[in-house]
Amino acid sequence: MGKATKISNSSASTTTPQPYDVTFAYPGAPPNATVLQLICFSRAVAMAANFAGSTGHCGGNPTATAVYTVYKNGATIGTVTVSTGGVFTFATTSGAAPSFVAGNTLSILTPITDATLSSVTMTFAGTR
Secondary structure, three states: OOOOOOOOOHHHHOOOOOEOOEEEEEOOOOOOOOEEEEEEOOOOEEEOHHHOOOEEEEEEOOOOOEEEEEEEOOEEEEEEEEOOOOOEEEEEHHHOOOEEOOOOEEEEEOOOOOOOOEEEEEEEOEEO
């Protein structure tokens, strides 16, 4: 009779975080001071301090600096600032690294209407 050997793979118990991007987009001119997007997470997601690795793009640059406010469960956790040159700057409150669990929400409030800002998209880089 043969002898069974148990093989253990010690790396199987460790997991490498997987990318989990959250994208917001609004074609055309964003509405004045309105919740642009509201998502409810289905799993735990972590984002880096100041939303590091996140990106943004706009089809039309704003006439004046535009500031989007980012919320977790209705509380401010950061901002996304779009310069008149179309440069996006992501910042978290106090430089903290936000994390979410299943059931948490993430929403973005649009800035005051700008005559030239249009077609804004943002991708928040996270891991799960």
